[in-house]
Amino acid sequence: MHVKPCNYSNLTKILLSLCSKSKSFLQTKQTHAFAILHGLLPTDISISASLILRYSAFSSPSTCHLLFQQALPYSRTPFLWNTFIRALSIARVKHDGFQFHVYNTMLRTGIKPDVHTFPFLLKACADVFCFKKGVEIHGSVIKTGFGADVSVGNTLLLFYGNCGGLRETRKVFDEMRERDVVSWNTVLGVFSVNGFYLEALNFFSLMNFSSGMKPNMVTFVTLLPVCGRIGDKRLVAQIHGSVVKVGFNFEVSIGNALVDAYGKCWNSDDSKRVFDEMVDKNGVSWNAIITSLAYMGLNRDALDMFRLMMDVGLKPDSFTISSMIALLVELEFFNLAKEIHGFSLRFGIEHDVFISNTLIDMYAKSGHPSAASNVFHHMNVRRNVVSWNAMVANFAQNRLELAAIELLREMQAHGEVPDSITLTNVLPACGQVGFLRNGKEIHGRTIRLGSNHDLFVSNALTDMYAKCGYLNLAQNVFNNSVKDEISYNILIVGYSQTSEWTKSVVLFSEMGLIGLKHDVVSFMGVVSACANQAAFKQGKEIHGLAVRKHFHTHLFVANSLLDFYTTCGEIDTARKLFDQIQHKDVASWNTMILGYGMLGELNLAISFFEALKEAGIEYDSVSYIAILSACSHGGLLDEGRKYFEAMKAQKFKPTEMHYACMVDLLGRAGLLEEAEQLIKSLPITPDANIWGALLGACRIFGNVGLGCWAAENLFKLKPQHAGYYTVLSNMFAEAGKWDEANRVKEMMKLRGARKKPGCSWVHIQDQDRNVKMGKEVRGSRVSMDTLIWPYTVSKGSTPWHPSEAGKEQWRAGAHIDQKPVPEFDHFYYQPSLAGLPLGQYLMLKELLSAQF
DNA sequence: GCAGTCCAAG
16 A cells, blocks of 8 residues: 655645644644644744734734744745734734834835735724824835735725725725725725715615626625615515526525525515525525514514524534624523523633623523623634623612712723713613713713713613702703614603702603603603692693503502602592502512501501511512501501511611611600610611601600700711701790891801702692691691601501691791701601612612712 | 614503
């Protein structure tokens, strides 16, 4: 048998081509060692070049550099230089523009660039959006006379197209001496990726009908996504016709593009038909049909198609896996998504930036922020901007706002440039914690980035300002942007919690007038606006509208209505609505408990709380706030203590709000010392609500000493809050200590604390009357958000009253002239429970009022 | 040359 003499050079080349197919780092390293062992490396430049390219695929620019340096100087031909430049681009050496340094070194060494050098350099510029460098290289192209070369011209087109200079692209195209089909396709692609879809279509007809250039397959593959983007079914069908005419319809890539394009214009029948009729199918075809179905919202069909793909015995690739996980996250099938991830591990395709990104998203959306971080930190592929964005979203959506804001800094330190999606992700975090300064900074950035007119961005900005309590700034962004339903909802909800609540109602009706549809959030916002101000008439009208439009059955809207009727004192109506809600959630129950507590129906409050425990609904810490506040309203000391102990015995950790309730409960029962002890032994720093409760109690019982202590702490926390000064001053006055009383008033003036005039809307016998607050309001419906303390008189249970002296004064109405009504944001007066936990809302309010 | 990941109101 004749054995061919072994040619190690050829063998290495074969091995390298195998490495290219298997994409195995280990094999590449083994081949590298093999080449060194057989003395091929410093001399054989074709092997050096191949290895450099192989390593570039694993983002190892340093190894590429080493291989290049090891190559003997005389063997460094333009070919090797070009390969090195190209490898650096593939390895994505972005930050330092090392390619250009290499190019300059090449020129200095006396090597003349050849016809391949410029395309590689221009491609590098296009990839890293380096406009200045590209223009410079364009200059060298002209100087060296390579401008006439069609492939150089084509990369120039690509460069100018990528870096956004559409005018320049056209100019280069028009000035090209020679054009081939690639030139036409490149411009077509440039139009397509930059969103100039109509221009792309015009350009295609120019090519097809006027230039005499015959479109090739690439032309159609580039054109079809454009048709899909435009969403024109007839256009896709037309292109489909042309494709059939020139006989490209049996090509896999054309079939794939057709499946996708039909899907994008919501033509599921033709999308499926093209897929079924494809003679040749590859993985892309299956991915295309799966993503098309998912795009059209046919999630179940997409899932079935994935199963079919597995049944046929096709191996899913990273495209399949990432889109399947995204699909399952959308369906909230988190367990199934994890299973699919397991699949990908088995197939060894988890090292993909797309898969990692979807995994981050999956864990974030399923409420496992640390698992998401874990994926992020252990990614063994290069993170891209989407990875960072997903992480920012992970933090922002899982109540780790500070981490989200911090990550924005960190990503820049890692050389990643935030895009408009990053900013839309951080903005909610800024709003959530009331970081106005950071929010404004980001606003500035969006303007510099030119993305402030992006609907997502402008909505996020509006929301951020609204959440920070700057409705004027929110309105400003709103006025200067395009608006959709969400923009309106943001402002409706934003105004609903303020004194300008009527703007919510105005925006609500304006929405209808300009043809935008109200949705659940619009109704929720406007009802809660009415609830906050006890605007009974408007609220009832909107309730009527909600019924007509069938929104009243939606849980969130129903909860807002409950809140509305309870704050308006219409507890019986609230009860009727409550009974009609089919699937009540914990907020529905909490609202009722708080409502009954507020109106002094203590037995009902307690029986509702007990019923909630029985109902099999997971009650939360807000439920305890509601029942504790009911107990303190009714002076039910023992019950309150019992519930507080029961709560601690469970998994609930008492928050500031719970302690405030307890201080209030003890204080009103006259157990001021015990309240004092409780505050001193707190495991947390007492907040304004806790001190406020103590101050209120001291005021009732005329305990000036303790009251001073509470007030001092309040002054530290909220120096601008007029209410606290007033209460303290009045306490001194009642104790006959006029000097001290005046001193407190002086202090208040000095610190610039302003009092706000108070007034309350009382509805008596369906008549709206604006009355001065403080009158006996027995049996009427009262909005209590401006009262100093809740003054409720109930039938049926033991009424609780302020101290006799205080009561007398109250009855006489003497305080109306003497005492300004302080704005006192104690939690009783903010009974907005709809949808979200009260505690959180108040914490936010607290943060919002903090000075920056 | 085709396909996939991240974003706003509650």
